[in-house]
Amino acid sequence: MTTVPADVRRSSLYWAVNDSRVLIGRCLRHIARSPEQLVLMLFLPVMLLVMFRYLFGGAIDTGDVTYVNYVISGIVVVAVMVNTTATSVAVCHDMLEGIVERFRSMPMRGTAVLVGHVAAAMTRHAVSIAVMVGVGLLIGFRPRAGFLDWLVALGLLAVFALAVSWLAAILGLLAKTVEGASGLAMPLVFIPYVGSALVPPSTMPDWLRVFAENQPVSLVADSVRALFMGTPLGNTGWLALAWWGGIIVLAVPLAGRIFRRKATQR
Amino acid sequence: MDPGHAIDVRGLRRSFGEVDVLKGIDLRVERGSLVSLLGPNGAGKTTTVRILSTLLEPGSGVARVNGFDVATQAARVRASIGLTGQQTAVDDLLSGYENLVLMGRLFRLGAGSARRRARELLELFDLAAAGRRQVKTYSGGMRRRLDLAISLVTAPPVLFLDEPTTGLDPRSRGDVWTTVRGLLADGVTVLLTTQYLEEADQLADRVVVIDGGAVVADGTPAELKRQVGAERLELTFSDAGALATAHRVLTADRPRGDGDLTLSVPVEHAKDIKRVLDQLAGSGVEPGELFVAKPTLDDVFLTLTGQTATGGAR
Structure with missing residues (x-):
């Protein structure tokens, strides 16, 4: 047998990118091969959108905009949360199985595992959002956004989705069982409901309304809605960006630290 | 440090909180030989392997693998070793071929060499026919063989096998033994942990029996069995x-x-x-x-330690 030595002339950044690319490829293959991720990515968001449009739509007063035009940004936000539970589960699964142990005995960058899972999550979010917008258009969604509005809306959603995916990765690292990971990620799914994502908060009691209007998930849903519908954005866009950008800045190094601590503990 | 030894461990200690898991292990493995660490569950076998494969920091003592210190030269150690842990470390959703290519790329082989090596290993481990199937369809023995194949992607000079046949049926166990013998013929140094005296007997040049974190016997299989009766x-x-x-x-x-x-x-x-x-x-x-x-492991323990091996009996 011939020993093929690792190429030591390359920089560590080169190898960090190499390892991440390889593991992103791995997680992308997982999407197509796990029915659970496909359901969360394609079926569930569309079902929610159709359900809210036809079941609740008639009973909810959204003023000048039709309900489907109001709710689609909210459902997009809910779908990001729903999709991301699979990331917690997948990260936890990897930590419990021997595979992370093996990665750590290899001359590679262990945290590339997390990069792989988050990148796959971003792919699922993108597909999921595209499908929802498509179905939305079929059932009455009539955006008035210009090209630039679309770009800003999708950019903001990307920042939001990235932050949520890293949070989900952290929950996956903290969970002790795969079932536990799914349970820990569950609250993420419900945060948008306590906000302005799905219903206008104007009828809520004051204490709840203040929270519902200002919590970071509502800020994203409100910004995206304003951009889609060409209504004034105000400063909600900047607030949303500050919130979720800040969460990314905190969550990424935290995830790395927890990963290294957990991996050496086992 | 003696260059003739691929693994050289002196006075290795490690504790988890209050519990002393390793109480001063000495272990030397000559290049190209197979030494078996034999002991019941909880004896410290896996802890030793995890320290030698850089997964766990040593408490005190010195451990060198392929001439490199596990504490201060971890990266060099990792480039020298293959590890098949107790838990099968394969990706169920990928095919056997994809698993091997993935690991090859993470061992920093080029795309072409990783694919070539994957095909070679599938052939070598009798998995060529199943190479394109998802691993979740594999039998226990096939998973173990793939696991072993993965740890050989870079043809490392030192290989750690942590209970490689636990949970396998006798035929699969025999297959693994045949593979390990082939590796020894290629000059690979192997440290194999096992609960089975028979396995040590079949494969090992030397057997080191550990119990409660300390070495209780060290010799050839024949010497050991003479002690046991x-x-x-x-x-x-x-x-x-x-x-x-x-x-x-x-x-x-x-x-x-x-x-x-x-x-x-x-x-x-x-x-x-x-x-x-x-x-x-x-x-x-x-x-x-x-x-x-x-003679069984229980007999060895009865003779060497005066007590029955707990959990390790067959």
Whole structure:
């Protein structure tokens, strides 16, 4: 047998990118091969959108905009949360199985595992959002956004989705069982409901309304809605960006630290 | 440090909180040989392997693998080793081929060499036909073989096998043994942990028995078995009277308890068996059942530590 030595002339950044690319490829293959991720990515968001449009739509007063035009940004936000539970589960699964142990005995960058899972999550979010917008258009969604509005809306959603995916990765690292990971990620799914994502908060009691209007998930849903519908954005866009950008800045190094601590503990 | 040893461990200690798991292990493995770490669950086998494969920091003592210190030269150690842990570390959703290519790329092979090596290993481990199937469809033995193949992607000079055959059926176990022998022929150094004396006997040049985090014996399999004692002839009688008679005429150990109608007689050669049967025939009793029992890990432990191996018995 011939020993093929690792190429030591390359920089560590080169190898960090190499390892991440390889593991992103791995997680992308997982999407197509796990029915659970496909359901969360394609079926569930569309079902929610159709359900809210036809079941609740008639009973909810959204003023000048039709309900489907109001709710689609909210459902997009809910779908990001729903999709991301699979990331917690997948990260936890990897930590419990021997595979992370093996990665750590290899001359590679262990945290590339997390990069792989988050990148796959971003792919699922993108597909999921595209499908929802498509179905939305079929059932009455009539955006008035210009090209630039679309770009800003999708950019903001990307920042939001990235932050949520890293949070989900952290929950996956903290969970002790795969079932536990799914349970820990569950609250993420419900945060948008306590906000302005799905219903206008104007009828809520004051204490709840203040929270519902200002919590970071509502800020994203409100910004995206304003951009889609060409209504004034105000400063909600900047607030949303500050919130979720800040969460990314905190969550990424935290995830790395927890990963290294957990991996050496086992 | 002796360059002739691929693994050189001196005074290795490690504790988890209050519990001392390793209490000063000394271990040397010559290049190209296989040393088996034999011991029951909780003896410290896996902790030793995890320290040697850089997964765990040593408490105190020195451990060198392929000449590199595991504490200060972890990256060099990682480039020198393959590890097959107790848990199978394969990706169920990928195919066997994809698993091997993935690991090759993470071992920093180029895309072309990673694919070539994957095909080579599938062939070598008799997985070529299943190479394109998802691993979740594999049998336990196939998963283990793939796991082993993955740890050989870069043809490392030192290989750690942590209980590689636990949970396998006898045929798969035999397959793994054949593979390991092939690796030894290629000059790979192997440290193999096992709970099975038979496995150590089949493969090891030297056996190091550990118990409670310390080395309790170190020698060739033949030396070890000599300490344990020979094979034993187990005779079961139909009633207590026959048992008592047989016990009188034979130099046998006492029955193990009330109601146990079995006698156990050490036998080293075939003629010992004939002698025992002749003596029984002379006294007019005939055993209902008889069979030859080989020394087990339990016997090793009974002899070496005066207590039964807990959890490691077969």
